[in-house]
Structures are given as C-alpha cells and as structure tokens.
Amino acid sequence: MPELPAGGLITRNLFLSCDPYMRGRMGTEKNYTGGFPLDQPIPSRVVAQVWQSDNERFQIGDFVWGFLNWERYTGVATPNQLRKIDPELGPLSHAISVLGMPGLTAEVGMQELGMPKPGDTVFVSAASGAVGSIAGQLAKLAGARVIGSAGSDQKVTHLLDKLGFDGAFNYKTANVGEALDEYCPAGIDVYFDNVGGATLDAALARINPFARIPVCGQISGYDGGGSGIKRIGALVASRATMTGFVIYDHMHKFDAFLPRMAQHMSRGDVRYFEDIVDGIEATPQAFIGMMQGDNIGKRLVKIADPE
Ligand SMILES: NC(=O)c1ccc[n+]([C@@H]2O[C@H](COP(=O)([O-])OP(=O)(O)OC[C@H]3O[C@@H](n4cnc5c(N)ncnc54)[C@H](OP(=O)(O)O)[C@@H]3O)[C@@H](O)[C@H]2O)c1
The missing domain is CATH 3.40.50.720 (NAD(P)-binding Rossmann-like Domain)
Known part of the structure; x- marks a missing residue:
C-alpha cells in the first residue's frame, strides 16, 4: 500500500488496459512513448476508484481514469492528469475503451x-x-x-x-x-x-x-x-x-468526443465489445494474448470490483 502523497491520492485500481503500443516500450529501439522505466510497475491506462484523498478536487469513492500502473493501489502525487468518470455514460471500463x-x-x-x-x-x-x-x-x-x-x-x-x-x-x-x-x-x-x-x-x-x-x-x-x-x-x-x-496530439478533442461517442452508444449506432480477463496475476498473459490476437474487442484486465 503506497503512502498518501501530500495534495495527492491513493487509487484502488479496477481495470487495467493492455495496448499494442506498450510492446514498443519494452525494447531499446527509439519509440514515441519511450522505454518503460526499469524496476517500476508498468504504467498503463487504468480505471480506478479514489481510495484516499488529500486533494479537494477528488472525493473518496470518485471513479477516475488516467495513466496509473499495473498494480492494485497507486499513490498519485499529481492527480490533475486524471479524469473523472461519469458512471451514467455506461460501464466504468468504457472510460479506457470506446469512451476513451x-x-x-x-x-x-x-x-x-x-x-x-x-x-x-x-x-x-x-x-x-x-x-x-x-x-x-x-x-x-x-x-x-x-x-x-x-x-x-x-x-x-x-x-x-x-x-x-x-x-x-x-x-x-x-x-x-x-x-x-x-x-x-x-x-x-x-x-x-x-x-x-x-x-x-x-x-x-x-x-x-x-x-x-x-x-x-x-x-x-x-x-x-x-x-x-x-x-x-x-x-x-x-x-x-x-x-x-x-x-x-489529439487529446484536446476529448471533451467534444465523449458526448458524441456516448450518444452513438446509447442510440445503438456503435456497438462495442470488451474482452475482459480476470485477476491481476493474469495480466502478462492477457497482454501477450492480445498481441497474438486472442481478443475480440478491447482487451482489459479486471482486478477489483467497485466499492
Ligand atoms: N496511432 C495511435 O495513436 C494509436 C492508438 C491506439 C492504437 N493504435 C494502433 O492501432 C492498432 C490496433 O490497436 P488496438 O488497441 O485496437 O488493438 P487490438 O486490435 O484490440 O488488438 C491487437 C490485434 O492486432 C492483431 N494482430 C496481431 N498481430 C498481427 C499481425 N502480425 N498482423 C495483423 N494483425 C495482427 C490481432 O488481431 P487478429 O486476430 O486480427 O490478428 C490483435 O487482436 C495497433 O497497431 C496499435 O498500435 C494506434
């Protein structure tokens, strides 16, 4: 369990993303995202719930997504990069798939x-x-x-x-x-x-x-x-x-994109499938399997239920 950083959060992580670009971060070749830091948990997009907060923008229990880690709890020193999830828009996992x-x-x-x-x-x-x-x-x-x-x-x-x-x-x-x-x-x-x-x-x-x-x-x-x-x-x-x-280069378009795609989903104009693997222990194989094509839809790993 990490310490609560001053002005920051501890998140309890719920869904981890497995993305093809992460393969490029595992080597030494030049890559637009840079190599993974050694001896650190793997960073990825994550859906999480605020577990402890020392930041007035985030209340305990809020759902958020952003770059966290393949781990159960993350200490977030600078939570301004996290976005809050509106659970009314659909399943929480959609924040790092169709609505992400x-x-x-x-x-x-x-x-x-x-x-x-x-x-x-x-x-x-x-x-x-x-x-x-x-x-x-x-x-x-x-x-x-x-x-x-x-x-x-x-x-x-x-x-x-x-x-x-x-x-x-x-x-x-x-x-x-x-x-x-x-x-x-x-x-x-x-x-x-x-x-x-x-x-x-x-x-x-x-x-x-x-x-x-x-x-x-x-x-x-x-x-x-x-x-x-x-x-x-x-x-x-x-x-x-x-x-x-x-x-x-396009993340500034996110706020306009979100209601548009949410509307496509609610009208049934876009159908979306997620391929969710259970348990943090399964994460490496979930990633390798996605690279080998065993996923239909977005490959995620579910590691906890919301409280
Ligand atoms: N430009 C960007 O900002 C950006 C952002 C996100 C993703 N991407 C790229 O978009 C692509 C799809 O990403 P995704 O997240 O949607 O992953 P995904 O399609 O959900 O999963 C990867 C899929 O790639 C296919 N694949 C693996 N090896 C292949 C090969 N040798 N030849 C052809 N297909 C192969 C597999 O499906 P099959 O069973 O069909 O082989 C696998 O299911 C990737 O190239 C990723 O790097 C780019």
Missing part, C-alpha cells in the same frame, strides 16, 4: 484523416479489435461500404453479424490480395491501417485515385522486422494521402 483512447483514436483516424463519404469503399485491418471495430462502424455511419480483415473465422463472423461490416475475411487463411479483389471490386477509397506489412502492400496495390490511408498502427512489425512496404509508388499514380498520427 481507442474510441478517440478511431474517430480522429477515420473521420479526420479517412474522411469516408457515401459510396466509398473502406477497408479496416485488425477490424475486430479495440480501435478497428469503432473505425469500421464510424465509416458505416458515414455511408461507406466497409470491409474488415481479422485473424480468425470467429472474428470474421463477429464483424459481419455483430458489427454490421459489409464484408470480412480471415487474413491468415485467405490470400489478402484475392480477398480484397473479391470484396473491394471497385478499389479502396480509405484504408485504415492497423497492421502494416503484407496487408498494407495488398491495399496499396488497390487504392483509388485520391484515396486516404490513415496509418494508425503497424502491429505486424512490433515484434521486429518492420513493415517492408513495396508498393509506395502507388501513392504517386493515385495521388493518395497516407498519414501517420498519434493520439497524444
């Missing part, structure tokens, strides 16, 4: 960079995951035809039956190029790239004039090897735009 960073990432990537229009064909990779599942549904709401790729037949069924995708394929068993020819016969107007690698190359070979490619992630290269893009020349002929983005 993954939701905002999907919205910024799809709406601002992808800019889907009615009649567009939109392709989303890692489509059943935390970000991809929202990105695809936002493109549907914009009137586009949406195709997703994912790594199992169960995920493909989920995309079609639960999330309303117009087409989906298993990139592990299909030939990605042939599948894209089948599902995107008129070419691709927006490719929301979560994975890089061979999938990105196959998409580049099929982009339409003035296509948009928001580059959200490159998970196929996170264990080493990089992406090895061969088809970058397609950008010239198609006059397409490929734009990387990092959500940290």
Whole structure:
C-alpha cells in the first residue's frame, strides 16, 4: 500500500488496459512513448476508484481514469492528469475503451484523416479489435461500404453479424490480395491501417485515385522486422494521402468526443465489445494474448470490483 502523497491520492485500481503500443516500450529501439522505466510497475491506462484523498478536487469513492500502473493501489502525487468518470455514460471500463483512447483514436483516424463519404469503399485491418471495430462502424455511419480483415473465422463472423461490416475475411487463411479483389471490386477509397506489412502492400496495390490511408498502427512489425512496404509508388499514380498520427496530439478533442461517442452508444449506432480477463496475476498473459490476437474487442484486465 503506497503512502498518501501530500495534495495527492491513493487509487484502488479496477481495470487495467493492455495496448499494442506498450510492446514498443519494452525494447531499446527509439519509440514515441519511450522505454518503460526499469524496476517500476508498468504504467498503463487504468480505471480506478479514489481510495484516499488529500486533494479537494477528488472525493473518496470518485471513479477516475488516467495513466496509473499495473498494480492494485497507486499513490498519485499529481492527480490533475486524471479524469473523472461519469458512471451514467455506461460501464466504468468504457472510460479506457470506446469512451476513451481507442474510441478517440478511431474517430480522429477515420473521420479526420479517412474522411469516408457515401459510396466509398473502406477497408479496416485488425477490424475486430479495440480501435478497428469503432473505425469500421464510424465509416458505416458515414455511408461507406466497409470491409474488415481479422485473424480468425470467429472474428470474421463477429464483424459481419455483430458489427454490421459489409464484408470480412480471415487474413491468415485467405490470400489478402484475392480477398480484397473479391470484396473491394471497385478499389479502396480509405484504408485504415492497423497492421502494416503484407496487408498494407495488398491495399496499396488497390487504392483509388485520391484515396486516404490513415496509418494508425503497424502491429505486424512490433515484434521486429518492420513493415517492408513495396508498393509506395502507388501513392504517386493515385495521388493518395497516407498519414501517420498519434493520439497524444489529439487529446484536446476529448471533451467534444465523449458526448458524441456516448450518444452513438446509447442510440445503438456503435456497438462495442470488451474482452475482459480476470485477476491481476493474469495480466502478462492477457497482454501477450492480445498481441497474438486472442481478443475480440478491447482487451482489459479486471482486478477489483467497485466499492
Ligand atoms: N496511432 C495511435 O495513436 C494509436 C492508438 C491506439 C492504437 N493504435 C494502433 O492501432 C492498432 C490496433 O490497436 P488496438 O488497441 O485496437 O488493438 P487490438 O486490435 O484490440 O488488438 C491487437 C490485434 O492486432 C492483431 N494482430 C496481431 N498481430 C498481427 C499481425 N502480425 N498482423 C495483423 N494483425 C495482427 C490481432 O488481431 P487478429 O486476430 O486480427 O490478428 C490483435 O487482436 C495497433 O497497431 C496499435 O498500435 C494506434
């Protein structure tokens, strides 16, 4: 149990997030978030309840989310980075999934960079995951035809039956190029790239004039090897735009995003699934499993019930 810092809090942590970017913090390669500090608990987004408070902004029992640690209790010296959760908006865990960073990432990537229009064909990779599942549904709401790729037949069924995708394929068993020819016969107007690698190359070979490619992630290269893009020349002929983005640059949009996404959820315009593993002891395997694709929706670890 940590000491209560002067002017700070002790939080009792409820849900821990497992995110792909955390893999990049485990090595020595240059990374936009920097390496994990050695001999410290792993920092991640966490949903927590205020357990003790020496800060007038936070009362005991308040629900909060922000960067805390993979641990049961955290001493927070500077709680101004924490945001309060309104439990009226939905399950508490949504604060670090659909109503949190993954939701905002999907919205910024799809709406601002992808800019889907009615009649567009939109392709989303890692489509059943935390970000991809929202990105695809936002493109549907914009009137586009949406195709997703994912790594199992169960995920493909989920995309079609639960999330309303117009087409989906298993990139592990299909030939990605042939599948894209089948599902995107008129070419691709927006490719929301979560994975890089061979999938990105196959998409580049099929982009339409003035296509948009928001580059959200490159998970196929996170264990080493990089992406090895061969088809970058397609950008010239198609006059397409490929734009990387990092959500940290967009957090000032959060307050406007939250009611918008909450409304999508309450109206049923966006459906969201979480894949919650139980118990702090299970956290490392929950993270590794997510990197290997055993999650449908956002991978979280539940470590305590609210009081
Ligand atoms: N730019 C930003 O600010 C930002 C913010 C959040 C996330 N991201 C990125 O967005 C992507 C998705 O993140 P997420 O949080 O939504 O995770 P997620 O999709 O919920 O989970 C990761 C998924 O990646 C897929 N995957 C793993 N290895 C793969 C490979 N070699 N090829 C293709 N797919 C693979 C797996 O699904 P399958 O079964 O389908 O393989 C796995 O379920 C990641 O690249 C992440 O780094 C970027």
